[in-house]
Amino acid sequence: MARAEEARSATREALADDIDPAAIRWFDPVTRPIERATDLGSVQVIKHGDLFLMTDPFGDVHVDSRGLGLYDGDTRLLSCSQLRVNGARPVLLQGTAGGNFRATIQLTNPSIDRNIQAKVSPLDDLAGRKVGIARDRMLSLEGLEERIMVENYAEHPETIAIELELGIDGADIFEVRGRVRDRRGTLHPAAVLPARATFRYDGLDGRRRSTHLRFSGPADEIEPLEALRDGSESGAWLRLRWTWPLAPGQRRELRWVVWATLTDVANAGDSPAELFPEAPRIDEGEPSGAYNAWTRSTAEVDTDHELFNLTVSRSIADLRLLINETPGESERYLAAGVPWFSTLFGRDSLISSLQMVPFRPQLGVETLTVLAARQATELDEWRDAGPGKILHELRVGEMAATKELPHSPYYGSVDATPLWLVLLGEVYDWTGDRELVDRLWPNALAALDWIDRYGDRDGDGFVEYERRTDHGLLNQGWKDSSDAIRDRHGREAHPPIALAEVQGYVFDAKRRMAGLARVRGEQALAERLEQDAEQLRERFEAAFWVEDQGYYAMALDRDKRPADAIASNAGHCLWSGIVAPARARKVATRLMSPSMFSGWGVRTYAADQPGYNPLGYHTGTVWPHDTSLIADGLKRYGFDEESNRLVGDILEAAQRFPAFRLPELFCGFAREDNPDPVPYPVACSPQAWAAGAPFLFLKTMLGLRAHADRNELELWHPHLPGWVNKVTLRNLQVGEGAVDLLFHSWRGTTSAEVLRKVGDVDVTIRL
Secondary structure, three states: OOHHHHHHHHHHHHHHHOHHHHHHHEEEEOOOOOOOOOOOOOEEEEEOOOOEEEEEEOOEEEOOOOOOOOOOOOOOEEOOEEEEEEEEEOEEEEEEEOOOOOEEEEOOOOOOOOOOOHOOHHHHHHHOOOEEHHHHEEEEEOEEEEEEEEEEOOOOOEEEEEEEEOOOOOHHHHOOOOOOOOOOOOOOOEEEEOOOOEEEEEEOEEEEEEEEEOOOOOOOOOEEHHHHOOOOOOOOOOOEEEEEEEEOOOOOEEEEEEEEEEHHHOOOOOOHHOOOOOOOOOOHHHHHHHHHHHHOOOOEEEEEEEEHHHHHHHHHHHHHHEEOOOOOOOOOEEEOOOOOOOOEEEHHHHHHHHHHHOOOOOHHHHHHHHHHOOOOOOOOHHOOOOOOOOOEEOOOOOHOOOOOOOOOOOOOOOOOHHHHHHHHHHHHHHHHHHHHHHEEEEEEEHHHHOOOOHHHHOOOOOOEEEOOOOOOOOOOOOOOOOOOOOOOOOOEOOEEEEHHHHHHHHHHHHHHHHHHHHOOOOOHHHHHHHHHHHHHHHHHHHHHHOOOOOOOOOOEEEOOOOOOOOHHHHHHHHOOOOOOHHHHHHHHHHHHHOOOOOOOOEOOEEOOOOOOOOOOOOOOOOOOOHHHHHHHHHOOOOOOOHHHHHHHHHHHOOOOOOHHHOOOOOOOOHHHHOOOEOOOOOOOOOOOHHHHHHHHHHHHHOOEEEEEHHHHHEEOOOOOOOOOOOOEEEEEEEEOOEEEEEEEEEEOOOEEEEEEEEEEEEEEOOO
């Protein structure tokens, strides 16, 4: 590593020696208010590591794009990147949908036919499009590379002008999402050479964020973009133009690389070596190797339903796409979603890992480890932290560093701590990894202590939340929008609030930790935790059941009154097992009623009550992860048909979205009124727990339950729905062993066969 750094330093010095400072051109910045992202529309996303690029289908990032751009470390590195050919926008032919780290877009020219007046048919327009234009872009951990390839298919020579409009705003992602700042940092003049450009933004946190570009050939013309827009503010700085004469059949290519550097403002300078560092090598082998390794080490799923297979394949790729890893650092984690949540989220990473444990237990180990490393150790009101608490959200951008936001990290999540314990128990069930349990046991004890000492704010035996400053989240469960928790009249609940599902998570966590305590020989602790869980179940039934509705309240408010709107929260209670068996049928019936079940999935909030909105973030939309947990809960209580119906309908919804990708959420309009699920305008896509949903659906249908400590895989009531007759799982790991399984449905009965077994694993079927 030292020799490599010495070589890079020598190269930078050589480059600097070749640059005449007098040759550098400077272009003053033009600033404008950051446009708030209100509707992403149709976008293309590629991501690798911490970098992600979001463009329109043409591959462009418009000046007023309201969210599109190249991002790294919560900062927008490029806020304008537009391609023009002969001064016009090309015609889109095809763009790869759902790309991972690479995307290709095929375009053509609007028309170059010289005989416009002679046209007699609309088809002549197509005949006039004789320039092929391809944009091939790829991300690595180091940066972005794009190749723009132009080929002349005309029978005569053509002169083609390639134009790139480029610029930055240095915006923190919270600014893009709509947060208004009292003041911003400083945008410096752009430093430009014929084949190089550097944009610089000095943040209020004392850090300089530089965006560097290097082109494969010098531009013929470079001009400030704002001068061509009648003096209007543009936010972008440069237009670069390359003019190529192309003979018939000739092809030319422009390559450009974008990467970023981060330095302290106090140490930053304007020398050629600092302005124009050596460009990184964007190596396709690094990201493609990472994807291949990910796929090989994840259990393989194959069914006789090809569209379901495509959904599963898309989900596997999306989960790898969402892995964040910084060059030079060994730590990596599953980000929540692109674009708004491409960072570590406690709840999202935990639920996604829980969905994936049977198919990729390594993900659970990584999630447990990275969150344990950031477990709170002290009270901190600004960040809503308390000893033993698991974080909600980690941000590394300018606004977090300047304490304009408490996200460094922020701990305002009431459910991440019990969910961390649930994941630890589930990972042990599948891996039997005592070393992991022993290593994380101090963290587990601290989490249990937080639940009892800090989570239960008033000593009533329930875990509640209330933000400690005005900067924190008002609601701190997974439904964290400000209007999410209501009573049957549509009135919003006031904190401290005890959520129904959180009590279920705590119940499950204490039972699982009791089991691990017994594994460790701590019998007294195990008995106390089991007693705590049973007492919580009794208190929950008494306080949350609403008799006249035959359903559980969403929550209890500050006066212990039920927030008794009908909502999906009770489905999570089925998932955790806290629901009394005698009441499970009523819960299942209500969840599957027309007011809750849209035909595509379970709504977050029933449609027949005040406050319902099919476009409300948590007041009527459908979230795939929510439905996946509910389906698993229904199966837990023996409602196989209802569970399979949810699985089938939401997977059918996936087939109506581009690339078979389930988004974060979609609107709650009834299926009978809409032949396709209605997209939510600013949903994250891809999104981790949406990508994890198909795997929890598989676990649910097949009844996968592992007991690695006794080398057993239990298949509990495996039941395939009518739309799939065969499912094959390969390399399903249980402890040190692995199995290949074939599930087959015949006349309503599902059978299972062991195709291959490695190591000591017993497979038990319980019908």
